[in-house]
Amino acid sequence: MSGFPLRVLVLEDHSFQRLLAVSMLRQLGCSEVFEAADGAQALALLQEVGPVDIALCDLRMEGMDGLEFLQRVGDTRQVGSVILCSSLSADVRRSVRQIISLLGLEFLGDVGKPLCMEALQALLKKRLHAPATRCSPPPVPEVVQENEIRRALQAGQLQPYYQPKFDLGTGQVRGVEVLARWEHPSKGVLSPAAFMPLLERCGLLNELLFEQMEQALNLQRQVQSQGHALNMAFNLQAAQLANDELAPRIKALLTRHAAFGAGLTFELTESGLLQAPQTSIKNLVRLRMMGCCLAIDDFGAGFSSLQRLCVLPFTEIKLDAEFVRALRHEPRCQAAIASTLALGRALDMSVVIEGIETEEQRQQLLRLGCITGQGYLCARPMSGGQLLHWLGQQRICA
Structure with missing residues (x-):
């Protein structure tokens, strides 16, 4: 299987789900895969390893939840794109997608749970073939007098x-x-x-x-x-x-x-x-x-x-x-x-x-x-x- 030159952070508090996600990403050939059990760990990890291309992010967890983590990285620009991986109801996930957009983060997709390798692979391809542009601030209209x-x-x-x-x-x-x-x-x-x-x-x-x-x-x-x-x-x-x-x-x-x-x-x-x-x-x-x-x-x-x-x-x-x-x-x-x-x-x-x-x-x-x-x-x-x-x-x- 061809690899993906992407750095991916898995944010998931359930140890088995986190292990499964990390395993799938490595099988898909991601160049670097990092993992964290809550938002605070994830932020500390990003300080060590630097920015990542994608955060595969759960939402509900003990400690700092996924929503707070996204708010923080929206300010620091340490994450390029976001994939949601949550069992929360569709209406809640839809609202989170709106928040992701307002934070200036690129939303790649919502894979839900249980995690499916085919769906994950499709989103990695999407990120690879259409790189995020959010790291560059949107153009500001020129000031007109x-x-x-x-x-x-x-x-x-x-x-x-x-x-x-x-x-x-x-x-x-x-x-x-x-x-x-x-x-x-x-x-x-x-x-x-x-x-x-x-x-x-x-x-x-x-x-x-x-x-x-x-x-x-x-x-x-x-x-x-x-x-x-x-x-x-x-x-x-x-x-x-x-x-x-x-x-x-x-x-x-x-x-x-x-x-x-x-x-x-x-x-x-x-x-x-x-x-x-x-x-x-x-x-x-x-x-x-x-x-x-x-x-x-x-x-x-x-x-x-x-x-x-x-x-x-x-x-x-x-x-x-x-x-x-x-x-x-x-x-x-x-x-x-x-x-x-x-x-x-x-x-x-x-x-x-x-x-x-x-x-x-x-x-x-x-x-x-x-x-x-x-x-x-x-x-x-x-x-x-x-x-x-x-x-x-x-x-x-x-």
Whole structure:
């Protein structure tokens, strides 16, 4: 059996289980295998032998438990990747996986108990062929100055990009979400993370929104001339919604373009609506009176979803992409998606599932009764010209 040039630490308090894990790793040809009976021993061992590539980690044990150990190594960067090996219930292990991710550690997999050599070997191969990148800190967006972002707005460098929403059964495009991208003259295309926080701090969100809407409504008219009816969805922040001038400006824009409100959707994250002031609610009602659709975005990622759905006049639920990512191996996520679809039907609201990237996910969602989705399986965000060409080619993702 070919070996793995990997240093592995086994953290397991049960002596037989620890012996079994060490034996399997050595049989699989790991270059160095270390063992510890609790977290404190493991930390002391790492001080002696240095960092390891993988920690094969139990969770519940006497002394320092596996969770505390992971917290410590998340700070010291002495472990590259983590494999969970625990008999705790699936829901507890799922929560620990979230913690591992938040700690900046790479999660390789969950082998459960009893330990299986084939499963362990597959994860070692995964680590070997896709080395962890977590040891390098994530890139920090470059600091952008206010005068630079203002010049970019004036020069038209902040451009709308369009990501389709599609019918999961037929592949037909049902609409697009309008996203901001900075076409920087020297740095290339920058994502919103590089500039949106500054735009919000400088009070420039509305300037960006209305510039996007001008271009998107012109594009919508071009798309209509090609025989496509395309709803345009724009993201709104809570601060914008609290502005008395928002709805009147949108109404004036629609009038100037001879466009209908029914062709627009405004997406709002539920986290921004925890305490919607009176002005915000009035703006939502006025947008609905104009015929616009309202979507609650990243549904399931906040804390007041059901209350917001009952109080505010939403017409669409956008389910957070995290549910789709866990769809294959998390029965609870399947149940959450099915329940959201049922809730949408009961409230007469459409449901859009975000983050669909594979054909397997599409098929699973169809079986659950989902109709509309969004994600890289259909298309990535694209410029207006690219969208026109894409639609002209009648590109179908089903």
